[in-house]
Amino acid sequence: MIKNILFDLDGTLLPMDQDRFANGYFSRLVKKLAPLGYEPQRTVDGIWAGTAAMVKNDGKRTNEEAFWIKFKEIFGEKVNDDKPIFDEYYRNEFNEVKSDCGFNPEAAATVKKLKENGYKLILATNPIFPAVATESRIEWAGLDKRDFELYTTYENSHYCKPNPAYYSEILKKLSLNPSECLMVGNDAAEDTAAKAVGIEVFLLTDCLINKKGIDISEYPCGGFRELLEFIEKQSL
Numbered sequence: 001m002i003k004n005i006l007f008d009l010d011g012t013l014l015p016m017d018q019d020r021f022a023n024g025y026f027s028r029l030v031k032k033l034a035p036l037g038y039e040p041q042r043t044v045d046g047i048w049a050g051t052a053a054m055v056k057n058d059g060k061r062t063n064e065e066a067f068w069i070k071f072k073e074i075f076g077e078k079v080n081d082d083k084p085i086f087d088e089y090y091r092n093e094f095n096e097v098k099s100d101c102g103f104n105p106e107a108a109a110t111v112k113k114l115k116e117n118g119y120k121l122i123l124a125t126n127p128i129f130p131a132v133a134t135e136s137r138i139e140w141a142g143l144d145k146r147d148f149e150l151y152t153t154y155e156n157s158h159y160c161k162p163n164p165a166y167y168s169e170i171l172k173k174l175s176l177n178p179s180e181c182l183m184v185g186n187d188a189a190e191d192t193a194a195k196a197v198g199i200e201v202f203l204l205t206d207c208l209i210n211k212k213g214i215d216i217s218e219y220p221c222g223g224f225r226e227l228l229e230f231i232e233k234q235s236l
Contacts, residue, residue: 002234004176005114006167006194007148008185009125009134011207013111014141015102018209024100028093036082038075046074054128055160059169063127063154090132098140104206106224108142113228115147122170123148124183126190127157149174161190167197182234184227188214200234202227 007013010021026047030040053070054063061069072079115121123145125134131153138145145151150173152166159166171178178198185191185203188210192201203221210216220230 001180002119002182002200002231003180004120004122004174004182005231006122006124006170006181006183006199007111008183008187008191008204009123009137009141011186011209012184012204013104013107013123013143014137015104015107015207016100017207020100021097024097025094028096029089032085032089032093033082036085037078038082042074046071049074051128054154055163057159059158059165061158063157063160064130067128067154087130087132090130090136094133095136098136101137101140103140103142104224105142110224110228111143111147114231119231120174120176121148122174123151124167124170124185124194125152126161127152127154127166128160129154131155161187162193164193164196167194167199171197171199182231188212188216192216192219202230 010016011018026044030038030043033043034040050067050071053066057063057066068079111121123138134151134153135145138151150170152170157166157169159169167183170176171181181199183191183194183199183201185201186205186207186209188203188208189212191203192214195201201219203216203219204223204227205221206223
């Protein structure tokens with residue numbers, strides 16, 4: 001019986017084209033950092049290198065620590081003094097990236113209905129962003145951070161998708177039984193990794209990502225209407 005539902009954010013509750021989002025994100029960030037001497041392309045490469053360090057994180061440090069260790073290796077100790085500018089970016093210019101995302105009222109309506117029906121909701125978004133950026137994206141989707149028991153960020157996580165340990169960390173943190181959980185996402189590689197720790201998976205197909213051509217025939221899939229129908233059947 002499903003009691004706990006884990007939702008991905010980007011491309012699931014918040015419709016988006018990943019490339020358009022990335023372009024909007026990076027164009028504003030490099031503009032913010034350029035006056036500090038950060039060359040645009042090197043900055044983008046540095047962010048991707050820091051992201052790769054988080055994806056490879058083995059749990060010995062938070063994703064936040066993994067990112068900044070790698071970023072500092074590239075740009076040196078000046079990063080310590082410039083970090084407040086990054087924080088300022090996420091509080092301000094980052095919110096302009098909302099225009100590069102879509103909006104689906106069904107997402108908020110679905111979350112509201114499930115919450116009213118007593119399900120425990122967890123926002124299982126890949127924790128490569130700081131909390132302030134994740135909270136903004138939650139709002140862009142028409143949701144409130146209080147809708148969720150937990151939302152994963154680079155400060156509170158030690159792993160990333162598609163590492164199954166990412167899901168195990170959530171289960172342990174909230175004392176959840178995997179057999180009572182459902183992971184709802186749009187990425188055929190990252191979100192189906194939950195299956196490895198015993199969590200059922202539903203793929204939302206509105207913004208489906210399947211870059212590796214994975215066979216997803218074993219997974220229930222569809223839009224928000226099909227999701228609610230699936231959850232209702234599984235909860236009988």
